[in-house]
Amino acid sequence: MPLVAGVDSSTQSCKVVVRDAESGELVRSGRAAHPAGTEVDPQHWWDALRAALDDAGGLADVAAISVAGQQHGMVVLDADGRVIRPALLWNDTRSAAAASALIDEFGAEALASRTGSVPVASFTATKLRWLRDAEPSAAERVAAVALPHDWLTWRLRGFGPTGESPLGPVLEELVTDRSDASGTSYWNPATGDYDRELLLAALGHDAVLPRVLGPLESAGTTAAAPSDGVPAGIVVGPGAGDNAGAARGLGAGPGDAIISIGTSGTVFAVTPAPSADGTGAVAGFADASGVYLPLIATLNAARILDSIAALLGVDHAELGDLALTAPAGADGLVLQPYFEGERTPNLPDATATLFGMTIASTTRPGLARAAIEGMLCGLADGLDALRAVGVRPARALLIGGAALNPAVQRIAAEVFDVPIAVPTPGEYVADGAALQAAAVLAGAWPTWPLALETELAPATVPLIRSQYAARRPA
Numbered sequence: 001m002p003l004v005a006g007v008d009s010s011t012q013s014c015k016v017v018v019r020d021a022e023s024g025e026l027v028r029s030g031r032a033a034h035p036a037g038t039e040v041d042p043q044h045w046w047d048a049l050r051a052a053l054d055d056a057g058g059l060a061d062v063a064a065i066s067v068a069g070q071q072h073g074m075v076v077l078d079a080d081g082r083v084i085r086p087a088l089l090w091n092d093t094r095s096a097a098a099a100s101a102l103i104d105e106f107g108a109e110a111l112a113s114r115t116g117s118v119p120v121a122s123f124t125a126t127k128l129r130w131l132r133d134a135e136p137s138a139a140e141r142v143a144a145v146a147l148p149h150d151w152l153t154w155r156l157r158g159f160g161p162t163g164e165s166p167l168g169p170v171l172e173e174l175v176t177d178r179s180d181a182s183g184t185s186y187w188n189p190a191t192g193d194y195d196r197e198l199l200l201a202a203l204g205h206d207a208v209l210p211r212v213l214g215p216l217e218s219a220g221t222t223a224a225a226p227s228d229g230v231p232a233g234i235v236v237g238p239g240a241g242d243n244a245g246a247a248r249g250l251g252a253g254p255g256d257a258i259i260s261i262g263t264s265g266t267v268f269a270v271t272p273a274p275s276a277d278g279t280g281a282v283a284g285f286a287d288a289s290g291v292y293l294p295l296i297a298t299l300n301a302a303r304i305l306d307s308i309a310a311l312l313g314v315d316h317a318e319l320g321d322l323a324l325t326a327p328a329g330a331d332g333l334v335l336q337p338y339f340e341g342e343r344t345p346n347l348p349d350a351t352a353t354l355f356g357m358t359i360a361s362t363t364r365p366g367l368a369r370a371a372i373e374g375m376l377c378g379l380a381d382g383l384d385a386l387r388a389v390g391v392r393p394a395r396a397l398l399i400g401g402a403a404l405n406p407a408v409q410r411i412a413a414e415v416f417d418v419p420i421a422v423p424t425p426g427e428y429v430a431d432g433a434a435l436q437a438a439a440v441l442a443g444a445w446p447t448w449p450l451a452l453e454t455e456l457a458p459a460t461v462p463l464i465r466s467q468y469a470a471r472r473p474a
């Protein structure tokens with residue numbers, strides 16, 4: 001059976017899986033780290049992708065590949081296909097004022113109905129507006145705007161700057177997919193069209209935008225330079241935003257809400273109809289199969305635990321063990337975890353606050369538990385926001401780096417009011433990309449099995465969310 005590869009070029013690292021196209025069996029995998037920071041030269045992603053492919057044993061026996069990646073990042077190219085400045089990532093909040101300006105100019109409801117979402121600083125259009133105002137000479141040179149997965153797909157297919165790529169800077173060969181296009185704020189998921197007026201308003205002039213491929217449309221084949229270590233002639237799928245990739249990798253269907261706890265915290269579902277939430281809480285994205293993916297995202301998730309574990313001088317497992325020795329509600333200790341500002345709620349300049357400190361509550365176990373509870377309460381608010389746009393979750397599938405932590409799983413059952421299902425540890429974004437690669441080869445979506453490692457009935461402790469809600473900013 002042919003092999004297929006799937007890539008997750010995420011915020012902190014690049015992960016690759018190689019699977020059997022028909023059965024979905026994992027054959028091998030690889031990964032490589034990305035640099036820290038909220039602006040990154042895309043060359044690092046290309047270097048990490050090639051290192052991760054190498055770590056995964058290369059592509060010599062692989063028939064098709066798809067790239068999923070972190071959403072929204074602003075990759076601006078000049079007419080020679082060169083990256084003009086480091087990409088601003090989804091978690092860079094410097095364009096918060098630009099987001100407000102676009103909302104003032106067009107109206108929140110109008111933007112929701114034209115693009116599915118009310119933009120916050122994460123969205124690409126706000127970053128282009130920031131560029132127009134803060135770095136006008138760079139903005140004037142922008143000939144094309146791409147997203148991380150679009151740019152990597154273009155490079156895999158052999159396009160890039162003159163002298164650094166076999167096929168050169170053919171900007172019109174940039175492609176994307178519906179799911180990632182829907183995070184730009186200048187594409188309409190309901191119609192499938194770019195909204196050029198919004199692009200013009202953001203950037204100040206027109207530019208080449210990637211052609212939006214259908215879910216099973218091939219982007220072409222690989223043609224990277226031999227020195228890049230990528231063999232020519234491998235079929236390339238359209239790729240996807242990482243959350244849409246995860247939905248495919250999990251085979252999410254009606255009744256499934258997905259909670260991903262990686263660098264971002266996201267809660268999303270696959271729905272037959274588009275959403276357009278004028279309050280801005282829910283982003284009305286498209287999915288990777290032809291339908292829709294209403295989603296809420298927080299800027300603060302797994303790294304809350306990284307930070308508190310470092311503070312306590314423990315590893316992740318010890319942090320979890322500590323947390324489970326404290327009572328539910330941590331004796332009133334509440335961590336409002338806006339370490340990096342926040343996106344949902346939209347508080348880009350916020351910082352984190354620890355409430356309820358008494359001599360009795362301020363303990364190492366209490367702080368460990370408050371960190372996990374605070375992280376999960378933000379996501380539980382997100383699940384409520386999804387319900388408000390009509391999602392009816394029957395279970396929550398918990399994925400992402402921090403979902404590996406048994407204490408996170410246990411406390412999730414106390415915070416959420418739906419059963420928690422934890423799939424076998426894996427790279428579900430990369431799996432979704434691999435499934436898409438297999439689907440492009442076969443012309444139809446294969447069905448790969450999903451194994452669950454843990455299922456937890458709700459053991460809801462209402463106190464956890466009520467004391468968190470009491471501290472919520474007005």
Ligand SMILES: Nc1ncnc2c1ncn2[C@@H]1O[C@H](COP(=O)(O)OP(=O)(O)O)[C@@H](O)[C@H]1O
Binds near residue numbers: 261262264316402403
């Ligand atoms: N057992 C664990 N408990 C808590 N956090 C963890 C655990 N394992 C990994 N992480 C954290 O998960 C994050 C990586 O998750 P991942 O889903 O790969 O993120 P991303 O896709 O955003 O790069 C890191 O911040 C890492 O420290």
Ligand SMILES: O=C(CO)[C@@H](O)[C@H](O)COP(=O)(O)O
Binds near residue numbers: 011012090
């Ligand atoms: O901004 C969003 C979704 O809107 C984030 O989900 C990014 O797509 C980054 O994802 P991770 O790297 O944390 O998986």
